[in-house]
Amino acid sequence: MKILKNNILWYTLYGVLITMSFLYxxxxxxxxxxxxxxxVNSSGFILKTGSLKPSLPFGLKMxxxxxxxxxxxxxxxxxxxxxVQFNPLNFFKKSKTVKLSGKAYGGNFSGRFKTAxxxxxxxxxxxxxxxxIDLGKYTFLKALLGKEITGKAKGSWSYGSHNPAGGNIxxxxxxxxxxxxxxLAEPFLGLNRIDFDGGEIQARLENGTIRIEKLQISGQQINxxxxxxxxxxxxxxxxxxxxxxxMVISDRKVKMNITIEGTLANPALRYI
Numbered sequence: 001m002k003i004l005k006n007n008i009l010w011y012t013l014y015g016v017l018i019t020m021s022f023l024y025x026x027x028x029x030x031x032x033x034x035x036x037x038x039x040v041n042s043s044g045f046i047l048k049t050g051s052l053k054p055s056l057p058f059g060l061k062m063x064x065x066x067x068x069x070x071x072x073x074x075x076x077x078x079x080x081x082x083x084v085q086f087n088p089l090n091f092f093k094k095s096k097t098v099k100l101s102g103k104a105y106g107g108n109f110s111g112r113f114k115t116a117x118x119x120x121x122x123x124x125x126x127x128x129x130x131x132x133i134d135l136g137k138y139t140f141l142k143a144l145l146g147k148e149i150t151g152k153a154k155g156s157w158s159y160g161s162h163n164p165a166g167g168n169i170x171x172x173x174x175x176x177x178x179x180x181x182x183x184l185a186e187p188f189l190g191l192n193r194i195d196f197d198g199g200e201i202q203a204r205l206e207n208g209t210i211r212i213e214k215l216q217i218s219g220q221q222i223n224x225x226x227x228x229x230x231x232x233x234x235x236x237x238x239x240x241x242x243x244x245x246x247m248v249i250s251d252r253k254v255k256m257n258i259t260i261e262g263t264l265a266n267p268a269l270r271y272i
Contacts, residue, residue, distance in 0.1 A: 059085035074143035081106035109130035125160035146265035151180015237265035
């Protein structure tokens with residue numbers, strides 16, 4: 001083909017590769033790291049990164065990342081690696097798209113987020129997929145729920161907002177759990193905790209309420225099937241529960257209808 005014999009084409013490609021190589025090698029990592037941390041901190045968060053380097057084709061790769069709202073013991077996020085890729089066409093669009101992937105809590109994640117302006121926060125929408133996440137290592141979850149849950153999780157999460165300020169948020173979550181424990185606020189039928197082999201949660205977020213379409217927990221002790229609503233509170237662990245379903249106690253061969261009310265931190269179980 002004539003195009004493969006075109007010297008101008010090869011010289012152009014060579015020039016692009018050389019330029020990109022120099023930009024990669026001479027990238028001012030320390031300056032970029034400080035600038036990024038300052039930009040995030042100005043949004044009310046605190047970002048700390050161990051290192052920052054360019055990532056091909058149009059991104060940044062960070063290691064040892066911590067995102068929090070202050071000097072708290074339970075940061076929002078702690079990751080081993082975070083790779084953020086920017087769309088070059090963002091310069092010509094009002095909506096900016098950012099892709100990300102990384103490793104955290106023993107697992108992997110990937111997704112994309114869209115903002116309505118040049119500001120990173122708050123996002124206008126996004127989605128995230130994750131797998132093999134060790135819930136016991138995610139200390140923020142313990143602070144969020146007021147109790148420690150163990151096990152591995154995989155699934156997906158998505159949300160969108162029609163308000164640039166972050167209001168009117170709607171979203172969905174699909175969560176699958178594997179081999180863990182859930183401590184009970186008080187003993188229930190002689191049990192202090194629920195040991196599960198597997199679990200599934202399918203839910204939607206609408207107008208400040210989480211609609212639980214399916215919550216299933218299975219194990220050697222208990223099989224539980226629930227649905228209902230969680231009315232969100234400013235402090236998540238104080239969110240109000242209104243769940244109904246069925247529970248089977250395996251070793252006693254007992255089947256009962258149950259209702260769970262109260263809050264996430266202190267649920268109240270009733271059974272028939």
